Amino acid sequence: MPFVIAIDGPAASGKGTIARALAARFGFHHLDTGLLYRATGAKGGDPISAAATLEIGDLARPDLRSAEAGQAASQIAAIPEVRQALLDFQRRFAAQEPGAVLDGRDIGTVICPDAPVKLYVVASDQVRAERRAAELGADPVEMLAQLQERDRRDSERATAPLKPADDAVLIDTSTLDIDQAIAVAVAEVERVRSGALS
Numbered sequence: 001m002p003f004v005i006a007i008d009g010p011a012a013s014g015k016g017t018i019a020r021a022l023a024a025r026f027g028f029h030h031l032d033t034g035l036l037y038r039a040t041g042a043k044g045g046d047p048i049s050a051a052a053t054l055e056i057g058d059l060a061r062p063d064l065r066s067a068e069a070g071q072a073a074s075q076i077a078a079i080p081e082v083r084q085a086l087l088d089f090q091r092r093f094a095a096q097e098p099g100a101v102l103d104g105r106d107i108g109t110v111i112c113p114d115a116p117v118k119l120y121v122v123a124s125d126q127v128r129a130e131r132r133a134a135e136l137g138a139d140p141v142e143m144l145a146q147l148q149e150r151d152r153r154d155s156e157r158a159t160a161p162l163k164p165a166d167d168a169v170l171i172d173t174s175t176l177d178i179d180q181a182i183a184v185a186v187a188e189v190e191r192v193r194s195g196a197l198s
C-alpha cells in the first residue's frame with residue numbers, strides 16, 4: 001500500500017519546498033498539483049478541453065511559474081469540470097509505490113482524503129509576499145495584492161475550496177527557515193510511520 005503525504009495551503013506558504021524535501025528524504029514521488037492548473041490555464045482556449053487533453057509535456061513550459069500563470073490558474077481552477085478532468089491523474093499519481101507527496105489546495109480534502117499524513121502549511125501574508133517577490137524579482141506590495149486575491153478566490157470557490165482537512169497538522173513557516181520547516185514536516189511523517197510500522 002503506497003504511503004501518501006498530502007500537503008495543502010495558500011500560495012507561497014512553502015508547500016512545494018517541504019514537499020520536494022519529503023519526497024527526496026523518503027524516496028517518494030512528488031507532484032506539484034498547482035502545475036496542472038497552471039498548465040491548463042496557459043494552454044488557452046476552452047479550459048475544460050485543455051484540462052482533458054493535458055499532457056506531461058505541457059507541465060514543462062518555462063512560463064508556468066509566473067504570477068500571471070498563477071492568476072490564470074486560479075480562475076480556471078474554480079470550474080468544477082476542470083477539476084474533475086484532472087482528478088484521475090492525481091489519484092493515479094498518488095497510487096505509486098512506495099509512496100507519493102502531492103501538494104496543492106485540495107489534496108487532503110478531496111484528492112487523497114485517506115492520506116495518513118496531511119500537512120496544512122501557512123505563513124503570514126506579508127512573509128509569503130516577500131518570499132515570492134524575492135523569488136520572482138517582483139514588487140512585494142503588488143505580490144501581496146496578487147496572493148491575497150488568489151487566496152480569496154481559492155478559498156471562496158464552491159468546489160474543492162482551499163481549507164485544511166479536519167485531521168491536517170498545521171505548520172506555520174512564518175518564523176521558520178527552510179531547514180526548520182522541513183524538520184517539522186519530517187518529524188510528523190516519522191511519527192506517523194513509526195506508529196504504522198509498530
Ligand SMILES: Nc1ncnc2c1ncn2[C@@H]1O[C@H](COP(=O)(O)OP(=O)(O)OP(=O)(O)O)[C@@H](O)[C@H]1O
Pocket residue numbers: 009010011012013014015016017018034131132135173176177178179181
Ligand atoms: N521556511 C521558509 N523560509 C524562507 N523561505 C522559504 C521558506 N519556505 C519556502 N520559502 C521560499 O518561499 C518561496 C515560496 O515557497 P514555495 O514555492 O515552496 O511555496 P508554495 O506554497 O509551494 O507556493 P505555490 O502555492 O505558489 O506553489 C520560495 O522562493 C521558497 O524558496
Ligand SMILES: Nc1ccn([C@@H]2O[C@H](COP(=O)(O)O)[C@@H](O)[C@H]2O)c(=O)n1
Pocket residue numbers: 011012033034035037038070073074075077103104105106107150154
Ligand atoms: N490542488 C490544487 C492546486 C492548485 N490549484 C489552483 O492552481 C493555482 C496555482 O497553484 P500553485 O500551487 O502553483 O500556486 C492556485 O491558486 C489554485 O487556484 C488548485 O485549485 N488546486
